[in-house]
Amino acid sequence: MSAFAxxxxxxxxxxxxxxxxxRRSWATWLLLLPGFLWLLVFFVFPLVQLFTxxxxxxxxxxxxxxxxxxxxxxxxxxxxxxxxxxxxSLLFAGLATLFAFLLAYPLAYAMAFKAxxxxxxxxxxxxxxxxxxxxxxxVAWRQILADDGPVASTLNFLHLLxxxxxxxxxxAVVAGLTYNFLPFMVLPIYASLERADHxxxxxxxxxxxxxxxxxxxxxxxxxxxxxxxxxxxTFIPAAGDYVNxxxxxxxxxxxMVGNVIESQFFKVLGGFPLAAALSFTLMALILALVxxxxxxxxxxxxx
Numbered sequence: 001m002s003a004f005a006x007x008x009x010x011x012x013x014x015x016x017x018x019x020x021x022x023r024r025s026w027a028t029w030l031l032l033l034p035g036f037l038w039l040l041v042f043f044v045f046p047l048v049q050l051f052t053x054x055x056x057x058x059x060x061x062x063x064x065x066x067x068x069x070x071x072x073x074x075x076x077x078x079x080x081x082x083x084x085x086x087x088x089s090l091l092f093a094g095l096a097t098l099f100a101f102l103l104a105y106p107l108a109y110a111m112a113f114k115a116x117x118x119x120x121x122x123x124x125x126x127x128x129x130x131x132x133x134x135x136x137x138x139v140a141w142r143q144i145l146a147d148d149g150p151v152a153s154t155l156n157f158l159h160l161l162x163x164x165x166x167x168x169x170x171x172a173v174v175a176g177l178t179y180n181f182l183p184f185m186v187l188p189i190y191a192s193l194e195r196a197d198h199x200x201x202x203x204x205x206x207x208x209x210x211x212x213x214x215x216x217x218x219x220x221x222x223x224x225x226x227x228x229x230x231x232x233x234t235f236i237p238a239a240g241d242y243v244n245x246x247x248x249x250x251x252x253x254x255x256m257v258g259n260v261i262e263s264q265f266f267k268v269l270g271g272f273p274l275a276a277a278l279s280f281t282l283m284a285l286i287l288a289l290v291x292x293x294x295x296x297x298x299x300x301x302x303x
Contacts (some may be wrong), residue, residue, distance in 0.1 A: 051276070057069040059266070074276070085256060085259070096177035127183065141248065142248055166250060172254075172255075188227075189227055190226070224297070228297060
């Protein structure tokens with residue numbers, strides 16, 4: 001009899017615990033609902049609308065007018081007419097990402113392991129540029145690299161500037177991209193290094209490994225999640241950027257696909273379908289490169 005009562009009491013306890021668990025499940029979905037609606041309204045719907053625009057066709061003889069159609073010729077035109085711009089965008093973004101990594105890793109390493117009480121000061125110096133406009137920072141960079149500026153004047157004096165100028169060249173565009181997106185590389189790497197277990201790094205020295213071997217075998221692998229995140233946060237916006245190429249580059253030789261999209265949207269009459277096709281093509285290229293990169297160098301946390 002007592003065993004029966006105990007079993008009955010256990011079942012009653014389970015039954016009594018079910019409603020709170022169900023309420024917690026509903027609470028989780030309710031908390032996710034605002035973010036889901038935000039993404040749906042401001043990301044998914046505009047993306048679908050942009051895709052429909054990319055398939056529209058122009059009315060013959062009516063500039064600026066187009067009708068809804070299934071015209072994949074816009075994508076063919078995007079690749080054939082502006083293939084060089086796509087290649088230039090990916091190349092400049094790749095170079096900027098590489099240079100940002102070479103500058104960011106020593107800085108993040110120093111902040112994580114060597115800065116001591118100066119760590120907060122260095123963090124403020126990295127974040128401080130975000131208090132000014134992106135365009136204003138790029139204009140200031142144009143003044144720094146101007147023909148009569150300190151950088152170009154010094155390089156010309158040392159006969160180290162073959163063309164005699166830096167602005168309106170690919171060097172200025174890549175330098176601007178590197179500068180503007182450098183914090184996006186520094187902060188994730190610093191976060192990974194700061195969370196690293198120092199005892200594991202010190203164990204490399206205890207096992208008679210020199211400093212470079214310890215860095216290559218222990219420190220760098222432990223910071224790879226930050227390197228991967230910083231690379232993506234730098235490369236993706238840099239590939240679609242048009243401000244640096246517009247303010248620091250020339251009219252033709254340094255224009256990126258972002259400049260073409262901006263021009264087709266705002267300056268070319270009836271250029272919406274081609275601009276939308278260019279946008280989707282660029283997004284597809286970036287997603288493909290990101291997928292290959294993550295599969296090759298990613299970590300389990302990001303796959």
